[in-house]
Amino acid sequence: MAGNKRLLKELAECQQNPPPGCKIALENDEDILIWNVTMAAPSDSVYAGGNFKILIKLPKEYPFKPPQLNFKTKVYHPNVTNDENGSMCLGMLRADEWKPPNKIADVLKLVRTVLASPQPDDAVEQGIAEQYKNNRKEFDKIAKDWVNKYAK
Amino acid sequence: MPTTTRKRKAEVLTNITDVFAEPQRKVSKVHPQVPKDSIPREEAALPATPQTLTEGMDSDDDFNSVASSVDLGEDMSSSVDFGAGESDVDVDDDYQDDGAFDTTAKDLTPQRKHFEVDFKVYSPQDIQSQQDTQVAEVSNLLEQPTEATAILLRYTRWNKERLIEQYMDDQERMLEKAGLGQEINQNPPRLEVRNNFTCDICCEDGPGLETFAMNCEHRFCTDCYRHYLTQKIKDEGEAARIKCPGDGCGKIIDSKSLDLLVPDDLTDRYHQVLMRTYVDDKESLKWCPAPNCVYAVECGVKRKDLNRVVPTVHCDCKHAFCFGCSLPDHQPTPCVLVKRWVKKCEDDSETANWISANTKECPKCQSTIEKNGGCNHMTCRKCKNEFCWMCMGLWSEHGTSWYNCNRFEERSGTDARDAQAKSRQSLERYLHYYNRYANHEQSARLDKDIFHKTEKKMTLLQSSSGMSWIEVQFMEQASQALQQCRQTLKWTYAFAYYLARNNMTEIFEENQKDLEMAVENLSEMFEKPTDQLAGLKVEMLDKSSYCRQRRVILLDDTAKNLRDGNWQFNVELS
Numbered sequence: 001m002a003g004n005k006r007l008l009k010e011l012a013e014c015q016q017n018p019p020p021g022c023k024i025a026l027e028n029d030e031d032i033l034i035w036n037v038t039m040a041a042p043s044d045s046v047y048a049g050g051n052f053k054i055l056i057k058l059p060k061e062y063p064f065k066p067p068q069l070n071f072k073t074k075v076y077h078p079n080v081t082n083d084e085n086g087s088m089c090l091g092m093l094r095a096d097e098w099k100p101p102n103k104i105a106d107v108l109k110l111v112r113t114v115l116a117s118p119q120p121d122d123a124v125e126q127g128i129a130e131q132y133k134n135n136r137k138e139f140d141k142i143a144k145d146w147v148n149k150y151a152k
Numbered sequence: 153m154p155t156t157t158r159k160r161k162a163e164v165l166t167n168i169t170d171v172f173a174e175p176q177r178k179v180s181k182v183h184p185q186v187p188k189d190s191i192p193r194e195e196a197a198l199p200a201t202p203q204t205l206t207e208g209m210d211s212d213d214d215f216n217s218v219a220s221s222v223d224l225g226e227d228m229s230s231s232v233d234f235g236a237g238e239s240d241v242d243v244d245d246d247y248q249d250d251g252a253f254d255t256t257a258k259d260l261t262p263q264r265k266h267f268e269v270d271f272k273v274y275s276p277q278d279i280q281s282q283q284d285t286q287v288a289e290v291s292n293l294l295e296q297p298t299e300a301t302a303i304l305l306r307y308t309r310w311n312k313e314r315l316i317e318q319y320m321d322d323q324e325r326m327l328e329k330a331g332l333g334q335e336i337n338q339n340p341p342r343l344e345v346r347n348n349f350t351c352d353i354c355c356e357d358g359p360g361l362e363t364f365a366m367n368c369e370h371r372f373c374t375d376c377y378r379h380y381l382t383q384k385i386k387d388e389g390e391a392a393r394i395k396c397p398g399d400g401c402g403k404i405i406d407s408k409s410l411d412l413l414v415p416d417d418l419t420d421r422y423h424q425v426l427m428r429t430y431v432d433d434k435e436s437l438k439w440c441p442a443p444n445c446v447y448a449v450e451c452g453v454k455r456k457d458l459n460r461v462v463p464t465v466h467c468d469c470k471h472a473f474c475f476g477c478s479l480p481d482h483q484p485t486p487c488v489l490v491k492r493w494v495k496k497c498e499d500d501s502e503t504a505n506w507i508s509a510n511t512k513e514c515p516k517c518q519s520t521i522e523k524n525g526g527c528n529h530m531t532c533r534k535c536k537n538e539f540c541w542m543c544m545g546l547w548s549e550h551g552t553s554w555y556n557c558n559r560f561e562e563r564s565g566t567d568a569r570d571a572q573a574k575s576r577q578s579l580e581r582y583l584h585y586y587n588r589y590a591n592h593e594q595s596a597r598l599d600k601d602i603f604h605k606t607e608k609k610m611t612l613l614q615s616s617s618g619m620s621w622i623e624v625q626f627m628e629q630a631s632q633a634l635q636q637c638r639q640t641l642k643w644t645y646a647f648a649y650y651l652a653r654n655n656m657t658e659i660f661e662e663n664q665k666d667l668e669m670a671v672e673n674l675s676e677m678f679e680k681p682t683d684q685l686a687g688l689k690v691e692m693l694d695k696s697s698y699c700r701q702r703r704v705i706l707l708d709d710t711a712k713n714l715r716d717g718n719w720q721f722n723v724e725l726s
Contacts, residue, residue: 006355063353064383095388100380101352101372101399 006063007032010104019108033058037108041151045116046143047075050151054111056104066098067107076139076146078123078132079114089124090114265704267483267711271451271465271475274437279427279448286312294319299406304330306392307404309433330404341366341409343374351376353397366409370398377413381405385418391425441478442471451475458487459725460715472636481639484710485647488725493646497586507579513572515544544569585649592642595675596635602678603631609682626689626696630674633696637671637703644706652720656713663706670699 011032014024021042027034035056041047053072059065071086081087090110091097123129131139274282283302290312291301307330308315319326343362350357351373365371372380380397384390394410396403407426414422431437431448435455440447445467453463453475462483463475472481474490482490511522514530516537521530528541538547610624644664651657674695677688685692713719 006353009355061383064379099395099399099401100376100397101370 004032007058011035014105019105019112021112022108027055033060033062035104039108039112039115041147042112042116046140047077047115047147047151050075050147052115052151054108056107058104063100063102066093066095066102067104069093069107069111074146074150075115076128076143077115078118078120078125078129081124082128087124088114089122091122265708265711266715267462267464267704267707269451269453269461269463269465269475271449271463273440273466273468274448274450275468276427276446279430279437280423283427283430286310290315299408300327300332303332303404303406306429306433310430332403332406341406341412343412346371349373353380364409364413366396366403366405368396368398368401368403370396370401370403372397374413378415381410381413382415382418385414385422385425389425389428391422392429438475438478440467440469440471441473442467442469445469445471449475460486460717462486462711462714482643482646483640483707484714485643486714486725489646489650489721489723490643492723493589493649496582497589500582512541512544513576515539515567515569515572544572582649585645589642589645592638592645596638596642599631599634599638599675599678603627603634606678606682606685610685612682623689624686626693627685630677630692630696633699634671634674634678637667637674637699640703640707641667641671644710647710650721650723652722654720656718660706660710663702663709667699667702667706670695670702674699 011024011026014022018024021040023038025036026032027036035058037054037056039052039054041050041052043049051073052075055070055072057068057070059067069088069090071080071088073086074082075086076082079088079090088111090107092102092107092110118129118132120129120132128139131142287298287302287305290296290305291298293316294301294304296304304315304319304326305312308318315326341364343364345360346363348357349361349363349371351361351363353372353376356373356375362374363371364374364377377397381394384394394405395401396405410422411419428439431439436452437448437450439445440449447467447469449465449467451463451465453461455476457463458476462485464472464481464483465475466472473479474482474487476487477490479487479490485493507520511520513520514532514535514537516539517532517535519532519534521532523530523541529538529547530541531538539545540547606627610627614621614624641664644660644667648657648660648664651660674692677692677695680688710719
């Protein structure tokens with residue numbers, strides 16, 4: 001189907017010329033719909049030094065339907081759910097905003113940007129967002145702790 | 153359905169005309185159907201005066217001129233209807249109306265039933281032509297092609313006035329916002345083969361690949377474009393506001409392009425969804441909520457009017473529903489009270505019944521107590537009051553009559569029972585109304601069952617007594633009358649529950665009682681042995697028509713007083 005050629009091309013591009021800070025591999029070679037990404041946090045962010053595992057699941061209808069993205073490494077962040085899913089709420093991944101020409105590399109770039117600069121107004125974790133806005137010092141401390149604990 | 157527009161109130165009106173003869177028919181004609189363009193009409197529920205009538209129509213010149221010259225009450229499309237059903241009546245009335253328009257209008261206006269509202273049923277074809285007419289009209293005015301106009305209208309949710317105003321204000325901005333870009337491309341959309349093209353979606357780049365782009369030049373191969381549209385239409389139920397698949401592009405795909413691209417097997421679905429958005433976008437239009445019904449109903453009653461009118465409309469599929477809340481017909485009870493009542497019944501009924509059957513209140517602190525065993529010597533856990541479960545009197549007055557209470561009247565006992573009665577009163581009051589409400593609901597179901605059984609027997613009767621099919625139809629009519637009256641009766645109890653007592657309530661209760669009696673009398677007849685039924689035809693028809701008559705009287709009275717604000721409710725309506 002249409003998706004396959006596109007996917008192979010995207011995968012090849014991503015492996016040859018990965019988006020900044022990302023290493024990309026398939027979860028297993030048989031299945032092109034599940035991608036394993038290791039993302040190094042930007043060095044100027046509070047998460048510096050952390051390596052985050054992200055799982056990308058592509059729907060059968062890809063690229064007509066958006067990919068699904070989960071943090072497998074715990075991260076203290078207003079826009080990532082603090083549960084076993086580690087879902088990140090990204091506008092471009094919503095069904096009504098996703099456009100078929102959008103690429104996984106674009107998504108990963110956006111993820112890295114949001115990782116470095118949280119968007120507390122679109123938070124999925126209200127508590128963390130409040131803290132980010134009102135008590136940055138405490139937020140930074142916990143975020144760094146978590147990086148040392150989970151992301152190294 | 154072959155016809156385009158049907159007459160409103162067909163069902164009810166025939167019933168009423170049976171009883172109230174002549175004038176009724178004309179009334180139905182003097183009141184205009186809600187005009188096609190549905191200019192907001194204040195207080196549509198109230199009898200329309202000639203003035204509101206003109207206001208409603210005058211921005212729709214075509215409609216106005218044709219309608220007034222042909223037939224005041226009907227709109228253009230329904231003149232097509234002549235020749236079917238009630239047409240002979242219509243024509244007769246036309247002659248009379250033409251002759252003495254002024255007097256008829258004045259004489260007849262007040263005679264419309266207060267519980268009736270103006271409405272009109274539209275078939276899918278009607279809705280389509282309605283959209284087409286409006287698009288054509290605005291298209292002329294704005295000097296835009298029809299495709300662009302359709303997009304603009306959908307963008308402003310079919311609010312013509314707003315569109316024209318905003319368009320005149322800032323044409324460029326309006327077009328931009330509606331996804332029409334700076335200039336409207338006069339070239340019709342077409343598929344193209346381009347050299348050295350790679351589709352950004354599927355990465356195909358073979359020679360001869362067919363591609364498509366709107367004038368935003370986001371070009372993709374037709375396969376991908378189609379796939380994208382299919383998903384939007386089929387899975388996401390979008391049609392009117394599908395955006396270009398290009399990254400970040402907000403241009404809305406016009407219907408000409410869609411016609412070109414939407415696969416054949418999806419065209420129906422696409423038009424269905426388009427139609428749906430049209431009806432959903434207009435406050436004056438609603439889909440009939442009956443399963444599989446394709447009609448939409450237009451009614452001018454606004455949300456803010458719902459405390460003063462209960463706008464029941466009758467779809468051509470025979471389903472009667474409230475235009476305000478889309479629930480099945482619930483006259484005479486206003487929507488707000490219906491909502492409250494249904495919620496209360498869901499929350500309370502079972503609990504209240506159980507409490508009523510199994511508990512008593514402590515005579516001192518009114519705590520609800522369940523006696524789940526043991527003797528009659530009760531000690532309230534809350535206030536430590538000791539009393540007798542049987543007579544509710546103080547235990548100290550019992551002396552030595554342990555374990556059973558055989559005393560007759562002791563003062564403390566009577567007082568306690570009085571207090572108890574009071575605290576029970578509100579519960580009992582609710583249960584009183586609830587039980588009657590529920591009873592009519594259930595009876596309506598049982599009546600239907602009996603009718604279906606009888607119907608089978610009637611078929612037998614037909615062969616045994618030599619009556620024709622048409623002659624045994626009276627059963628069906630009676631059954632319908634019964635269903636309708638029970639529906640109304642049921643809701644009178646919810647209405648009554650919220651009704652505060654004033655000198656109006658007595659009339660209401662009288663009407664309620666009369667209708668109830670009429671209904672029970674008719675209902676009883678269904679239980680007669682089948683072999684007697686043929687002989688009861690006349691009586692049954694009489695009773696059915698009496699029931700309908702009582703229902704009309706009750707509804708008319710409640711609706712009139714609701715409109716005039718004469719009822720007092722023990723809860724806030726808003």
